[in-house]
Amino acid sequence: MSANRAMRAANAQRLPSRFESIQVGLRSVPLSNRRSRPASVIVVTLLIGFIVVPLLSLQLNIATEQGVYELAGLKAQKKDLAITSQILGQQLDSLSSDQNLSSAATQLGMVSNTNPVFLRIADQRIFGHPKAATAADATHLGSNLVPNAAQNKHTRVANLLAQEAAVKAQIIATRKIAALKLSTETQLAQKSAGNLANAKRPAPVAVKVADGIPASPTN
């Protein structure tokens, strides 16, 4: 009871002055203009719905369509890559076939040593008697006698030999340059040796490379 009374008192305080005369809990309320506000919200919502939903649907549809074309493109790409893989696989098969390796090894002058020697690490024992393979061993089997119609690539031994010669020439040239450089440096060092005792040795300078790690001053 006391709670109801307190509530009524609170309501009485909040009500506008023109309702102050009303003392009972039930009262008539005029239909205010507030009814039109939810209606407009609904209409706007519906309108937005009618516009946005089809737009979203359209967007989704477009995205799906694009996805389908993208999928078709990717499938074509996959097919293309599968063909590439097949071509490379067959080339690899050919080059790594026993027939090709055997033939290339023979052309390169490689011979199989018929005197294998084994080292046993555990007790450091040697098994077998080392003996160099000779050219006579190379003629043991001769040419390839096991046909392979699937072989569509062959190792070009001439190319390998040319590459080997080029690498050798490069190594020789590099060594010559290094020797020449060493010789020049030695001469310079000998020339300046006389003045070295009186000369004040400059402090090494660290050369910075683009604000990174300082390059070695000896370089």
Next chain:
Amino acid sequence: MKGLLPGNPDRRFRRVRGLAILAVVLILWRLVVYQVVDANQLKEDLQAKLSETRTLPAMRGKILDSKGRVLAKTVFEYDVNAAPDIVNPFVRLNGTTTVEVSIAQAAAEIAAILNIPAKVVLAKITGTSKYSNIMKKVDAERYRRLQALEIPWLFYDSLPRRIYPSGAVAGNLLGFVGVDGSALAGIERTMNSCLTGVDGKESYEKGVDGIKIPASVQTTQAARDGSDVVLSIDSDLQYYAQQVMAKYVRDERADWGSAVVVEVKTGKILAAAEAPTVDPNVFWKAKAEDRKSRIFQVTFEPGSTLKTVAAATAVDSGYATPSTKVRAPYRLKVTNQDWIQDSHVHPTEHLTLTGVLKESSNTGISLIAGQVPLATRFAYLKRFGLGERTAVNFEGESGGILGNYKSWDALTANNSMFGQGISVTPIQTAFFYQTVANQGLRLPPRLVMGCQGSDSKLVSTVVPQPTRVISKQAARSTVDMLEKVVEQGGIGRTAGVAGYRIAGKSGTAQIKDGDGYGSRYAISFIGMAPANDPEYVLAVTIYKPRTVSNSIGATPPFKAIMEQLLRMYRVPPSTTKSIKIATNW
């Protein structure tokens, strides 16, 4: 028009309303017709127009060697076709400019890639037909180059093709498939259920541009590729063995030759080489008899290599030891009419059983092993695997001819001790020696290790239990005796490999020709290494050589393959010596 004039709005309204109702009724009726009456027909018509059903082909599985190297696989090849009725000059985009390509130029470009004359191409693309095949089975590399030409009237059909990247390596074992992809021989056929996949199917609707309409897939059944077959074969060793056999079969002008390498303690067949052989890529180029696997399918009388079985039988059954003495004459009377003799004339020799094997004496083995009752000897032959197919169960495999000892005549009963009157396959002879090398335990030969699915799990083939044939001691004694054959034997010595203890036995077998024997031989040498603890057995057979008439022609290929085998498998040279056994007295 009168009713529509102002002044009579009610009538006008009624008429308009009537027309509107009629229109609605008509529309509703058409709707009912479309949706209900003709619905199914219309749906079928639409599907026929737009739907597409295609097979998703399953790839046949690969055949792999013991190291995972591919011996057989499926790739795609392309049939190159043209539609002559639409063959015309066309425009090709060349960078930013366009170039017109004439028919003659296009034909020349195609011809250059396909390596055929341009006039041939030109003839094939001329006409009014809608289809003309220019070339079949073009590989992927040339297909791609043709595609790059962007010729609008060229069309391609992709077709699966079986290829064998190592060519004739293990060709007799692998078998081959026909042009329609059906397995015709060898492993391809016997393991067909493992290798074959299940084709899938996909139905969908497509737009006018041929692109699948999203969410239109009606039925999809994914293709299930075939599984891989894993073999026990080491393709490198197989290649080497085939090279050796091809050389010696050619040099000795023999009908054929075979070499079988067996891993003693597992029964795995590491190599099963034959010459002549077949390249499964072009199997039709090989003779029919060279397409099969003689190692499993051809039988012959083994000759003296079977003396090892007779000697092991005598030792195991307690009738002899390696030192058992015998006086071995050159000739020996077996029945009232029949004599047997040794391969060369000699005075009566005082041999031990070891000496009998070393000299390969027919009379000596008959006198010693002949003491063993025939029923017992026959039981041992059965236990060694004679007369029955091996567990490999290779397509068309033969079990050899053993018959029943009860129906043998006295001569056959005797001659069976040195390999006459009964016949075996090369794989059987290899496993007689595997038994001896493996302490008397015969293992089932293993060629197919199993079927390996996409999850890389190997489903092993079912392997029968090993068979105890002779005791460990008898097996060891037999190996000791065979070691003397290679150490001291005239022919055996030529099979020796420097630094290794080798044990083995030669065989020079006559070949049946009608009722008697012909002038050609089947020569063989079967051995094992290292003799102190055998790891590998090698059985070499050369059939009907024309430049040699005894097993001296079989030891060089044996030696060559054994050397390679020991080197490849890192078997260190022997550090022990054979035991001393007298060969004569």
